[in-house]
Amino acid sequence: MPTRVLVPSGVLGLGFDRTALARGVAMRPDIICIDGGSTDSGPFSLGAGQSKYSRAATKSEWRSLMQARAELGVPLVIGTAGTCGTDSTVDWMHDITVELAAELGQSLKIARLYCSQPVARIATAVQQGQVTPLTPAPELDLSNLSNIVALAGAEHIQAALNTGADIVIAGRTTDTATIAALPLARGDAAGGAWHGAKIAECGALCSTNPTSGVIMVDFDADGFTVEPMAETAACTPHSVSAHMLYENSDPFRLYEPGGHLDVTDARYTALDARRVRVEGSRWVPGPYTVKLEGARIGGYQTTIMAILRNAHYARNAQAWVDRLTGFLTGEIESRMGLTTADYTLEFRLIGVNGALGDLENRSGDPVEVGVLGIITARSQDEAAEIGKLINPFVLHYPLTDDEELPTFAFPYSPATTNRGALYEFALNHVLHLDDPMSAFRIELSQTDAKVPA
Numbered sequence: 006m007p008t009r010v011l012v013p014s015g016v017l018g019l020g021f022d023r024t025a026l027a028r029g030v031a032m033r034p035d036i037i038c039i040d041g042g043s044t045d046s047g048p049f050s051l052g053a054g055q056s057k058y059s060r061a062a063t064k065s066e067w068r069s070l071m072q073a074r075a076e077l078g079v080p081l082v083i084g085t086a087g088t089c090g091t092d093s094t095v096d097w098m099h100d101i102t103v104e105l106a107a108e109l110g111q112s113l114k115i116a117r118l119y120c121s122q123p124v125a126r127i128a129t130a131v132q133q134g135q136v137t138p139l140t141p142a143p144e145l146d147l148s149n150l151s152n153i154v155a156l157a158g159a160e161h162i163q164a165a166l167n168t169g170a171d172i173v174i175a176g177r178t179t180d181t182a183t184i185a186a187l188p189l190a191r192g193d194a195a196g197g198a199w200h201g202a203k204i205a206e207c208g209a210l211c212s213t214n215p216t217s218g219v220i221m222v223d224f225d226a227d228g229f230t231v232e233p234m235a236e237t238a239a240c241t242p243h244s245v246s247a248h249m250l251y252e253n254s255d256p257f258r259l260y261e262p263g264g265h266l267d268v269t270d271a272r273y274t275a276l277d278a279r280r281v282r283v284e285g286s287r288w289v290p291g292p293y294t295v296k297l298e299g300a301r302i303g304g305y306q307t308t309i310m311a312i313l314r315n316a317h318y319a320r321n322a323q324a325w326v327d328r329l330t331g332f333l334t335g336e337i338e339s340r341m342g343l344t345t346a347d348y349t350l351e352f353r354l355i356g357v358n359g360a361l362g363d364l365e366n367r368s369g370d371p372v373e374v375g376v377l378g379i380i381t382a383r384s385q386d387e388a389a390e391i392g393k394l395i396n397p398f399v400l401h402y403p404l405t406d407d408e409e410l411p412t413f414a415f416p417y418s419p420a421t422t423n424r425g426a427l428y429e430f431a432l433n434h435v436l437h438l439d440d441p442m443s444a445f446r447i448e449l450s451q452t453d454a455k456v457p458a
Contacts, residue, residue, distance in 0.1 A: 008187055029221050037081045106452040122297065139435060157177065196267070214233065269287075299430070304383060319372065
């Protein structure tokens with residue numbers, strides 16, 4: 006019998022096709038697996054230990070999945086709970102689960118897999134030569150880190166499932182670990198288990214209708230078969246094979262705890278208009294390492310926005326910003342006693358080069374340019390004070406000395422916004438483990454069924 010895994014979406018909180026989910030449930034999968042986040046949106050979630058997704062959206066989607074789990078009587082697993090997978094976001098997801106269990110009248114055994122790492126543990130591992138940098142990696146500095154997580158693998162999810170849990174809420178995991186865990190435990194082909202997990206980890210992104218969300222994967226001793234659950238979606242050899250390049254620099258290899266996947270000899274066959282069969286993937290065992298991610302506060306930010314619509318200034322926006330920056334640097338030093346070693350002031354021209362900088366390919370002059378000023382300083386008070394100091398000049402500063410004083414537009418009042426802490430990634434290393442569970446822990450809880458009010 007194949008191991009059938011239902012993946013409702015690439016991430017909880019992004020949404021999925023409810024009709025497609027129902028179709029997947031009707032096919033009686035052995036487990037439901039979904040991802041809860043990643044580092045795609047930058048270091049803030051990890052640094053702050055917060056989910057980027059709405060609690061209301063998360064709860065609404067998790068309710069549907071908990072109902073599907075109850076109907077099927079199979080485990081429900083989420084990895085990288087709460088975007089970043091810190092202990093705090095595992096607990097956040099656990100609170101939502103307990104709340105829903107009470108509302109739905111469900112009695113549940115819940116396993117929480119915690120992946121946060123104490124600084125002292127990592128410092129000891131560094132001294133023992135058990136931490137190795139990846140490429141690129143920042144200089145190893147463990148001071149002032151707000152959060153460190155280790156990415157759990159299939160072994161950790163298997164350990165949580167072995168408790169008999171109905172629901173597994175895992176901290177930071179590799180994108181594939183939750184999906185590969187059960188097929189590997191059942192003895193399905195290791196290469197196929199990891200490859201199929203990689204293809205399915207973003208839900209219907211491996212299909213012709215990426216936003217439909219829901220994917221079913223059947224794993225067996227020779228490979229896997231993948232099928233989207235939405236009627237408007239189809240998997241093709243191209244859409245499936247191409248997903249090996251998603252968030253992966255090598256189209257043939259994918260590194261995971263304990264080895265790597267090699268799909269050099271994989272064969273992709275269309276079984277029909279919707280399903281693709283894949284065989285020939287290989288799993289190559291290697292040292293057991295888990296990736297480390299860490300974040301720290303890199304300063305505090307205040308932003309200011311002005312709109313240039315006067316054709317003369319829109320056409321010469323970069324020259325205006327260059328002149329303004331030089332002037333403001335002098336004003337900040339003379340009035341606040343700060344040098345550019347104490348803060349940064351950056352202007353981005355929205356509509357000109359705000360996203361790609363010098364790589365922007367633009368023809369013609371813009372009608373309107375948004376000037377976004379980003380101030381980063383040692384404290385929020387200092388960043389806010391710089392924002393107030395530069396405010397009148399961002400509103401009224403001339404391009405040349407011999408022209409009238411211009412007036413621009415602020416899109417909101419007050420013109421400055423305090424953004425709070427700016428976090429930065431501080432680790433891109435791997436931790437070598439003799440025992441996969443030695444840096445992780447599992448805690449169990451039980452909810453008692455009650456009749457909903």
